[in-house]
Amino acid sequence: MIKIENLTVSYRGAQGEVQAVRGVDIAIAEGQFYTLLGPSGCGKTTTLRCLAGLEQPSGGTISIAGQVVFSASQGVMVPPHKRDIGMVFQSYAIWPHLDVFENVAFPLREMRGKFNRKELREKVMTALTLVQLEQYADRPAPFLSGGQQQRLALARAIVREPKVLLLDEPLSNLDAKLREETRAEIRDLVKRLNITTVYVTHDQLEALTMSDTIAVMQQGKIVQEGSPSDIYGRPSERFVADFIGSSNFVEGRVTALANGGGVGTVETASGTVRCILPEGAAANDKVILVLRPEDMQVLAADQSEVGNVVKGQVISTQFMGDATECQVALKDTVLKLKLHPTTKLVRGDNVLVGLPVERCRALMA
Amino acid sequence: MTTSNGADVAQAASALSAAAPEQPRGSWLRLPTLATAWHLALLALVVLLVGLPLTFLVVGSFSTSHLPTDISLSNLGFSNYAEVWSDRETWKLFYNTSIYAFGATAFGLTIAASLAWLVERSNIPGKVWIYAGVPMTLAMPGMLQAMAYVLLLSPRIGLINRGLRLVDIDPINIYSLGGMMFVEGLRLVPTAFLMLVPLLRSMDPALEEAAAMSGANYQSTLRKVTLRLMLPGLLAVGIYQLMSALEVFEVPGILGMPADIFVFSTKIYAIGHTVSETPTYGKANALAMIYVAFAVLTTVAYAKVIARQERYTIVTGKGYRPRLIDLGWWRWPAFALVFLFLLFSIILPFLVFLYVSLLTFIQIPSLATLQKVTLANYWKAAQDPYLATALWNTLFLIVVTATSTVLLSFFISMVIVRSKFWGRWILDQLAFMPHAIPGIVFGLAFLWFFLAMGGVGIDIFGSLWSIAIAFTVSYIAYGTRAMNSAILQIHKDLEQAAYVSGAPPWRTMWRIFFPLLKPTFVGVWIWAMLHVVRSAAIPLILYEGEDNQVLSVLIWNMWDQGEMQEVGAIGVVMILTLMAATLVFRVAGFGSGKNIQAAN
Numbered sequence: 031m032i033k034i035e036n037l038t039v040s041y042r043g044a045q046g047e048v049q050a051v052r053g054v055d056i057a058i059a060e061g062q063f064y065t066l067l068g069p070s071g072c073g074k075t076t077t078l079r080c081l082a083g084l085e086q087p088s089g090g091t092i093s094i095a096g097q098v099v100f101s102a103s104q105g106v107m108v109p110p111h112k113r114d115i116g117m118v119f120q121s122y123a124i125w126p127h128l129d130v131f132e133n134v135a136f137p138l139r140e141m142r143g144k145f146n147r148k149e150l151r152e153k154v155m156t157a158l159t160l161v162q163l164e165q166y167a168d169r170p171a172p173f174l175s176g177g178q179q180q181r182l183a184l185a186r187a188i189v190r191e192p193k194v195l196l197l198d199e200p201l202s203n204l205d206a207k208l209r210e211e212t213r214a215e216i217r218d219l220v221k222r223l224n225i226t227t228v229y230v231t232h233d234q235l236e237a238l239t240m241s242d243t244i245a246v247m248q249q250g251k252i253v254q255e256g257s258p259s260d261i262y263g264r265p266s267e268r269f270v271a272d273f274i275g276s277s278n279f280v281e282g283r284v285t286a287l288a289n290g291g292g293v294g295t296v297e298t299a300s301g302t303v304r305c306i307l308p309e310g311a312a313a314n315d316k317v318i319l320v321l322r323p324e325d326m327q328v329l330a331a332d333q334s335e336v337g338n339v340v341k342g343q344v345i346s347t348q349f350m351g352d353a354t355e356c357q358v359a360l361k362d363t364v365l366k367l368k369l370h371p372t373t374k375l376v377r378g379d380n381v382l383v384g385l386p387v388e389r390c391r392a393l394m395a
Numbered sequence: 396m397t398t399s400n401g402a403d404v405a406q407a408a409s410a411l412s413a414a415a416p417e418q419p420r421g422s423w424l425r426l427p428t429l430a431t432a433w434h435l436a437l438l439a440l441v442v443l444l445v446g447l448p449l450t451f452l453v454v455g456s457f458s459t460s461h462l463p464t465d466i467s468l469s470n471l472g473f474s475n476y477a478e479v480w481s482d483r484e485t486w487k488l489f490y491n492t493s494i495y496a497f498g499a500t501a502f503g504l505t506i507a508a509s510l511a512w513l514v515e516r517s518n519i520p521g522k523v524w525i526y527a528g529v530p531m532t533l534a535m536p537g538m539l540q541a542m543a544y545v546l547l548l549s550p551r552i553g554l555i556n557r558g559l560r561l562v563d564i565d566p567i568n569i570y571s572l573g574g575m576m577f578v579e580g581l582r583l584v585p586t587a588f589l590m591l592v593p594l595l596r597s598m599d600p601a602l603e604e605a606a607a608m609s610g611a612n613y614q615s616t617l618r619k620v621t622l623r624l625m626l627p628g629l630l631a632v633g634i635y636q637l638m639s640a641l642e643v644f645e646v647p648g649i650l651g652m653p654a655d656i657f658v659f660s661t662k663i664y665a666i667g668h669t670v671s672e673t674p675t676y677g678k679a680n681a682l683a684m685i686y687v688a689f690a691v692l693t694t695v696a697y698a699k700v701i702a703r704q705e706r707y708t709i710v711t712g713k714g715y716r717p718r719l720i721d722l723g724w725w726r727w728p729a730f731a732l733v734f735l736f737l738l739f740s741i742i743l744p745f746l747v748f749l750y751v752s753l754l755t756f757i758q759i760p761s762l763a764t765l766q767k768v769t770l771a772n773y774w775k776a777a778q779d780p781y782l783a784t785a786l787w788n789t790l791f792l793i794v795v796t797a798t799s800t801v802l803l804s805f806f807i808s809m810v811i812v813r814s815k816f817w818g819r820w821i822l823d824q825l826a827f828m829p830h831a832i833p834g835i836v837f838g839l840a841f842l843w844f845f846l847a848m849g850g851v852g853i854d855i856f857g858s859l860w861s862i863a864i865a866f867t868v869s870y871i872a873y874g875t876r877a878m879n880s881a882i883l884q885i886h887k888d889l890e891q892a893a894y895v896s897g898a899p900p901w902r903t904m905w906r907i908f909f910p911l912l913k914p915t916f917v918g919v920w921i922w923a924m925l926h927v928v929r930s931a932a933i934p935l936i937l938y939e940g941e942d943n944q945v946l947s948v949l950i951w952n953m954w955d956q957g958e959m960q961e962v963g964a965i966g967v968v969m970i971l972t973l974m975a976a977t978l979v980f981r982v983a984g985f986g987s988g989k990n991i992q993a994a995n
Contacts, residue, residue, distance in 0.1 A: 084891050110894035111902075117895040123888035127910040136906070137896035186896065196895075 031226040032058040032081065032194060037090035039076050039250075050076045051087070052250040058226055058243070063217060065229045067237040068247035069273065074230045075198055077247075081228060082117050082196055083110035095193045111140070116187030116225075117196040120203065122179045124171045130182055131167040134158060137190045157189040160219060177208045184216065188223060195220060197229045201236060213239050234274045238262060246270050268393055271320045278365045280319040281395065284311050296392055299362040300340040305390040316395040323368035325389040328356070328375065329382040338387050344379040358383055430900075434816040437806055444868045445825045451843035452687075452836065456680035475681035484662075485682070491572060492658040492689075495647065496640040498576035503583030503640075504633050506736055510584070511591035516621075517720045519729050530981065532585045532740045534974040536929040537578075538947060539966045541649035542954060543744030544569050544578050546751055546963075554747065557759050570654035579646045581740040583636045590635070594628040613720055627700065634697045641690055642833040644932040649954070659686040660835045664935065667839070676843070683836040694831040745970055752963030772964040782965065784941055785949040788859055789928065792945055795863040796870070797923035801916050803867060804874025809908075811875065812882045813890070823875070830872035838936030841865040845937070857939030865933050870926065874919050881915040882908075921980045928973060 039051040051073040058064045066074035079085035081092060083099065086107060092100040094115070099108040116137070125133055134154045138145055145153065158164045161181035166174065174182060180200060187195055200216070201209045217240045220227045231237055237244050238258040245255040246269075254266045265271035268279065282296040284307060294307040296317055305319060329339065342358040342365065349371065356367045356375055365383060375381070457471040479485050510529060513519045547555045548569035556566035568574065598621075606616040644660040652661050663686065666679040722729055751757055753768045776782055804826075810816055811823045829837060841864070845856035855861045885908070893903040909916075931947040938948050946969070953962050 082891075082895050084894065109899070110891070111897045111899045113895075115895055117892070119888040119892055121886055121888045123886065123892035125889060125892070125907060125911075136893070136898070140897040140902060183892075186892075190897065 031060040031062070031095055032056065032064075032228065033091075033093045034077070034081070035091045037077065037080060037092065038088050039073070039080060039085065040088045049250055051080070054090075054247075054250070054252055056245065056252070056255075058228065060226055061221075061224045063220060063227045063229065063240060063242045065231060065237045065241035065244045066247055067231055067234065067244050067274075069232055072247040073250040074232075074247050078196055078198055078228060078230045081194070082115055083108060083113050114190075114193045115196055116190060116192040116194070118180075118183045118187045118198065118200045120199040122183040122200075122203075124174070124179050124182055126170075126172045128171060129167070130158070130163060130169050130171055130174070133171050133182060134186045134189050137186060141190070153189060157185040160188070160223075161185045177204055177212070180204060180212065184219070188219070188225065191223070191225075193226060195225045195227045197227065199231055200229075201231070202233070209236075216240065238274070246273065248273075263389075264391065265320060266393070268318060268320070271393070276323060276366065278319075278321040278323065278363075280321065280360070280363055280365075282317055282319055282392070284313050284315045284317055284392075287311070287313060293387055294392075298340070298360075300342065300360040303340065303385055303390065304338050304387045305385070305392050306388070307392050308394050311392070311394065317392040318395045320391050320393060321365065321385060322389065323355070323366045324353075325386060326365065326367050327384040327386075328358070328367065328369060328373065329384050338385045338390065339382040340385070342381055342383055344375050344377055344381055346377060347375050430814070431816065434810055434814060434818065437810060438816075438818045438822055441807065441822055441825050441871075444864070445828055445871075448837070448840035448844040448865075448868070449828070449832070451847060452680055452683060452840035455677055455843045456684050458677040458680070460677065475675075475677045478678060479681045479685070484657075485685075488657060488659055488662055488682075491651075491656060492641065495572055495575050495579070495651075495658055496637055498572070499579035499583060499640040500633055500636045502576055502580030503636055504587055504629070506580070507584045507587030507591055507632075508629065510588050510733060510736065511595055512621075513729055513733065515592060515595040517722050517726075517729065519722060519726055519733070521730060521733070525733055528737050528741075529588050530585050531974060531977060532581075532737070534925075534977040535582075535741055535744060535970060536645070536947070536973065537582055537643055538645035538649060538929070538931055538950065539748070539970065540582060540740075540744050541578050541646045542950075542959075542962065542966070543747050544574065545649065546747045546757070546959065547743065548574065552757055554750075554757070554759060561759075570650055570656070572651075572656060575647050575650045575656070575658075578650060579640050579643060581736075582643075582646070583639060584736065584740065586639070587632050587636055590632045591625075591628070594625060594632075598624060631697065631700045634693060634700055638690065638693045638697065641693065644833075644835045644935075645930070648931070648951075659683075659689070660833055660932070663835050663839060664932070667842075667936065676839075679839060680843075683839055687832060687836055690833055690836075691831045745967070748963045748966040748970065750963075751960055752967050754960065757959065772960040776961050776964045779961070781941065781944065781949060785944050785946050788944060789946040791859055792863055792866070793924045793927050795860075796866040796927050797920045799863070799867045800870045800874045800923045801919050804871050804878045804919060805908075805912070805916070807871065808875050808878035808882050809904075812879055813887075823879075826871050826875040828872070829869045832869070834869060834930055834932035835936065837869045838865060838933040841868075841933070842936055856937075857943060859943045859945075862934050862937050862943055862945065865937060866923075866927055869933065870923050873922065877915055877919050877922075878912070881912055885911055918980065921976060925973065925976060925980070928969070 034054060034056040037051055037054040037056075038049070040047055040049045042048070054073070054077055056064070056077075066077060068074045076085060080087045080100065081094070087100055087102065089102045090100070091098060091102070094113060097108075098104065098106050099113055100106060125136070128136065131154055134157050135150060138150050138153060155164055155167070158167055161184050163174075163178060163181055163185060166178065171179070171182065180203070183200070187197075197216070201212055204212060213236055229236075229240065238261075241258055243255060244258055244261045245252045246261060247253065248269050254261060254270045256264070261270065262274055265274065265277075271277040271279075280298050280300075280303075282298040282303070284294060285297045285302065286295040288294040288307045288311070292306045292309075293304055294311070295302055295304050296307075296319060297303075298319065303319065308317065311317065340360055342360045344356060345359045345364065346357045348355045352371060354369045354371050354373050354375075356369055356373070358365045358367060358381060360383075367383065369375075454471075456475055457473065459470045459472050459474050510525065514522050514525050519525070545553065547553050548567050550556055550566045550568045550570070553566065553569065559566055569578075603616055603620050606620040611619065642660065644664065647656075647658045647661045648664065651657060652665065657665065659682065663679050663683050666682070667676060750760065752772050753770070754764060755767070755769060755771060758764050807822055807826050811819045811826075816822075832840070841861065842856075845861050848854070849856050855864075889907060889911070890903055893907045894900075898906060928946065931951055934943070934945045934948045935951060938944060944952075946965070950962055950965060953965075
């Protein structure tokens with residue numbers, strides 16, 4: 031449905047040439063919920079705006095539903111109003127001089143003559159019903175709450191039944207509770223309508239809960255693309271592991287190469303650990319172990335040293351309600367663990383930290 | 396220097412420079428050449444309308460031939476400048492202009508500052524009336540105000556002077572520098588007042604309270620804290636008023652010219668209208684160049700002061716309500732001062748017009764005269780064919796000028812604020828340039844321009860269109876400043892949401908920008924209307940007979956011929972109409988915030 035090839039965007043800033051996007055390739059199948067995730071300034075919004083046609087790329091090709099909408103080599107630039115898209119802006123961009131109904135009717139009216147009054151009214155009301163705003167149709171748009179404005183923006187974006195829906199951090203202006211509800215609502219809605227959706231966010235939770243595919247971006251490039259569980263469970267780079275969820279990083283050196291399941295051994299300052307090695311790792315390569323806080327267990331120090339363990343000492347514990355966070359000092363680093371809230375540990379306890387082999391991944395340093 | 400609002404202008408300009416230079420987001424308008432084409436066309440138009448007349452002004456100042464149409468390369472030289480600089484008259488002009496402008500500013504600023512302080516910081520009674528009444532004085536055209544004072548204080552016919560003579564007091568002569576200073580000073584008060592009130596309001600009262608806590612009494616707090624803190628603001632307002640006083644033509648024209656007291660604006664007019672000898676327009680241009688230099692210097696000084704003032708930290712923007720100072724018994728003298736101002740600036744001028752318009756000849760009010768009250772002057776005026784033509788001409792001029800000012804300003808500002816066109820900076824500067832050019836000089840520049848156009852077959856000199864064009868160009872400085880800040884306030888997403896909703900650029904303009912900018916459109920329109928009606932400088936210079944005689948020129952000519960009663964009748968109707976328009980302007984939302992200053 032959407033194909034982006036070797037997209038580059040550069041512009042002249044105060045400090046000279048700035049490369050906002052450097053060679054992005056994306057292919058999105060019909061009906062997919064695709065998320066661009068990354069910290070601010072990573073180029074995710076710029077990529078989205080190129081897709082909308084609001085920004086002019088410096089190179090590459092973009093096609094939507096088989097139609098080339100931008101191509102640097104062919105000199106094609108289809109303006110935004112001729113692209114079959116709907117978009118929700120971070121600021122919602124609700125037109126203050128129009129009421130709720132007219133805001134939604136705007137895209138339909140711009141398809142001049144295609145609908146008669148009755149059809150138009152029906153379509154607008156259907157869209158408003160989908161976002162549960164049907165009783166507010168006559169209200170001046172500025173009199174809506176933040177959450178309602180957000181839904182109004184969504185209704186306006188889908189009323190034309192576009193092939194592609196673009197969402198630019200639509201939830202970032204909502205309070206936490208509302209954000210949680212709206213996440214599910216948006217995903218349900220676009221899935222029901224089978225609209226191919228591109229979603230931009232810096233919030234990992236939004237990305238993980240809503241997406242079919244996540245592309246993590248950093249400095250104008252996609253560093254990893256995959257399903258939410260892939261991205262979380264098998265980060266390919268330290269940046270991804272760090273940005274999504276929280277991770278412990280332990281430096282080490284490969285001592286034994288991978289056997290069948292990709293498991294090898296790595297020597298760290300606190301002991302030798304078995305883990306999944308990155309592809310192509312050779313003996314003596316420097317690697318970094320990625321350990322998720324919730325994956326590790328604590329074994330009492332007097333338990334026999336079986337399995338995959340490192341020795342350490344508890345330096346702090348913090349009761350969080352649904353978990354206990356515990357910091358364990360190793361020889362050269364401190365591990366953060368997320369344990370069951372009933373775990374009884376106190377500062378100074380000597381412990382063994384158990385690392386499940388299948389969840390313990392090494393990355394090339 | 397159209398009397399647009401300088402504070403606004405500087406703020407919009409600084410907002411622009413903050414927003415415009417390096418927008419990271421590219422606009423898709425960059426690629427289509429159609430967009431660039433209309434940008435270029437607009438730039439060409441503005442260069443033609445602003446650049447060419449000013450070029451003629453400069454080139455003309457070197458022309459030694461008598462008439463603009465005789466200009467050629469062979470008769471260019473420095474003789475105009477030599478003549479102007481060696482003429483003792485010129486030094487007299489400098490002297491008169493300085494005395495008059497500084498005097499009027501000092502007088503106006505003192506009254507305005509007192510009024511502003513009284514309403515904002517003291518418990519003076521009748522505040523609502525002061526807030527409403529002081530700005531209403533803006534509705535009084537300078538020409539009519541000056542004429543009203545002639546009727547009151549002319550040594551020969553002035554009603555007050557005749558009264559003074561009865562009790563053996565020497566008459567007061569309004570035809571003097573002092574008279575000009577007084578009348579122009581009164582006219583500067585409302586604008587200064589409207590600029591000073593927000594300044595006082597935004598000052599953190601804690602600064603004053605801290606002085607009180609440190610043991611300072613009211614007087615020394617006022618002197619050592621309030622006034623000191625306000626000094627940069629006062630300076631800015633002062634320079635702005637100086638610009639207005641320098642520019643004005645009507646007041647020195649009515650009060651100075653009959654007594655052969657000339658300032659720059661009136662002298663330039665007079666050179667072109669001498670009956671005794673063939674006018675030398677080149678000399679007028681040379682004089683105008685000095686005048687422009689004067690005006691540009693003031694404008695630059697103003698911009699500097701404004702920039703400094705913005706760094707001043709007393710303006711907190713928080714809506715504190717300061718403690719009001721109890722004037723005690725002094726409330727009543729203070730109230731009397733306010734009343735006196737209103738009396739002199741609007742009540743008395745209006746009453747004298749009304750009085751004169753109801754009599755067949757001017758005499759001191761008495762029971763006998765009141766019995767002779769008649770509407771004859773109104774009937775006479777109503778049947779005056781010249782008045783009918785002038786009214787139609789004025790209406791036409793209002794509609795054309797105000798509409799084209801709004802549209803031209805809008806399109807220029809759209810390019811300045813929203814596009815990435817390489818020439819937008821030039822466009823911005825060109826559009827702002829008329830701000831520094833006094834109206835009379837602008838008229839002169841356009842006189843040359845239209846005469847030259849006649850030479851290439853475009854014959855619009857002497858038509859109403861010529862005045863409309865000159866007015867429009869001189870108003871786009873204000874128009875674009877107002878539009879710039881208004882367009883800046885429209886979030887870019889609102890525009891882009893329309894594009895992604897399938898609206899092409901022109902539809903987006905129609906359905907998003909026009910409705911959202913409607914208040915600004917209306918405001919600029921009414922502002923232009925008020926200025927068209929009031930100003931006489933440009934129409935007088937471009938006046939060529941009945942065809943393009945507008946109301947202000949008609950009044951000027953009637954006054955010249957001594958038809959004071961008829962002028963009175965027209966004046967009464969005009970003042971009432973302008974008051975209504977001013978009221979609409981303020982009610983429409985332009986009476987609040989900084990836009991209010993623009994109403995001058």
